[in-house]
Amino acid sequence: MTTRTTSPPPAPGATQVSAPAVPAPVVPVPAVPAPAVPAPAVPAPAVEGGPAVAGWAARQGGGAPGPAVRVREVRREFAGRAVLAGIDLDIAPGEFVALLGRSGSGKSTLLRILAGLDADATGKATVPARGAVVFQDPRLLPWTRVLDNVLLGLKGRQARAQAAVALAEVGLGGKERAWPGTLSGGEAQRAALARALVRSPGLLLLDEPFGALDALTRIRMHSLLRDLCRRHQPAVLLVTHDVDEAILLADRVAVLTDGRLSLDERVGLGGARHRSDPGFATLRTRLLAELGVTDDEASGAAGARGGEASGTTGRDAPVAAAKDAAGEP
16 A cells, blocks of 8 residues: 655745654555456466466466356367357356266366366466366376375475375375386376375366276275365366266266357255165256267166266267367367
C-alpha cells in the first residue's frame, strides 16, 4: 500500500517561516479495493514428473477459492479435426471425476492439456499450482533404483525420507533398493503412484493407469487408490475405458462424445460399492447407453477377454487394452 503525506497551505496574510525539516507523520490511507485487471498470460510451469512445456493452463496459488479445476471452452484440433470442441468442466478440491469415451474421443488430450503438456489448445483452464500424472506405463527409469525413481526431481534434506514413507504407503516398504526390472506390473504402478503422491499434488491426473494390469491386480489397485485419495484428498481426473472402474472409484462420471461432455453424472452409491447393487447396475446401463453400447455387448466383450468382470465399452473393447488410436495422439 502506498502512503502519502501532505502539509496544509499557509493562512491568508500569514508570514511563511522556514522550519527545520521534520519527517511528516505517516497518515494511513483507507484501503480501497483495486479494480480487477486481467493478468498477462504466462507459460504454465512444468508438471512435476513431466517435461517442461510452455502450457497455457493458468496455475492457482495456494488457497485459491472455488474449484480446483475450472475448464471453459477448451478446444483442440488435429489436422483440422476438432477433437475437443468447447469443453466446460469443474472439479472441486478432493473430488474424483472419471472421464469415459470411445477411442479417439479426446480423453487423454484433455488430460495432457491440464497437465501442461499440450500448449496448442484454445480456451481457458485453471488448475492447482502442483500436479502429478500417472500414465498406463509406469515410466520408471530402469537404471535407477525404486527409491530414486520416487524422489526424482525432489530436493531437500527430507526428500529421501518422504519418498520412503510414500513407498511404504503403497505397500512397497523394503523395495527401496530394488531395480524397476525386478518389480511386477502392479508393483511398478504402485511405485508410480508413490512418485505422484509424494509431491502432495492438488491435482492428480490418471491416464488409464490400470489398463495393462490383470483383473485381480486391478481390483487391488482400485482399493489402494481409493485409500490413497481419501488420505491425500487431491482433485482427481481419471481417464478410462472401463465403465465399472469409473463407477467403483469416482464421485462423478463424465462421458466425452464428439468433442463435448454429453453426460456428467454424480455417483450416488456411497463409499462401499458393489456390482450387485441395483444402483450400480442402473448407472452402468445408462453410461453404456451414452457410449452407444448395450449391456449384452459389454458382457460379451468381457467374456472374450477371459471372463474379466468389467464394463469396458463394447464396440471399443478390442482396443481397450491398447493405446487410444484414430486421432487421439
